Amino acid sequence: MKGPSRKLRKQMTDAERLLWSHLRGKQLLGVQFNRQKSLGPYVVDFYAASPLLVIELDGSQHLQDENVKSDAARDSFLLEQGLMVLRFDDRQVLLETAAVLEEIFRMCQQRVTRANPPCPPFAKGGT
Structure with a gap:
């Protein structure tokens, strides 16, 4: 899947380029995002491992019936992997x-x- 991922990284849409400029380099809460990341049989637009988050940007082609169905199947697979999927229109x-x-x-x-809850305070007189 590295070939398709590389190709997609070189051919980012304007919306992907703009969002990437805000996500790259751990700018958002220190969270590391990857772009055009292979996850199972899919390549997702943006992926962040620590919050288990996928961000998909949808162009007008995603409104077509066959793409709505394939997006639903993709989302279902990703949810089964414990990932949250956020979708935004370009x-x-x-x-x-x-x-x-x-x-x-x-x-x-x-x-x-939720993934990294704060440590409880030390108990009084504890060891």
Whole structure:
């Protein structure tokens, strides 16, 4: 799957390029994101391991019936792997970037905290 991933990284859409500029380099909560990551039989747009999060950006082709069905099958597979899938329309990313980033931030914060709960305080007189 490295071949298709490399090709997709070189041919990013404007929306993918814009979102990547905000996600790369652990800019969001220190979370490491990968772009065009192979997961099972699929290549996802963005993947973050620590919050178990996948972000998919959908262009207009995703509105066609056959693509709606394949997206549903992909989402089902990813959910079975314990991953949360966030889907955004390309136009949302381009026109409402701050709102998209807020939602990604909120989901990362929620899922990283759940995966790594804070340590309980020391018990009084404990060892």
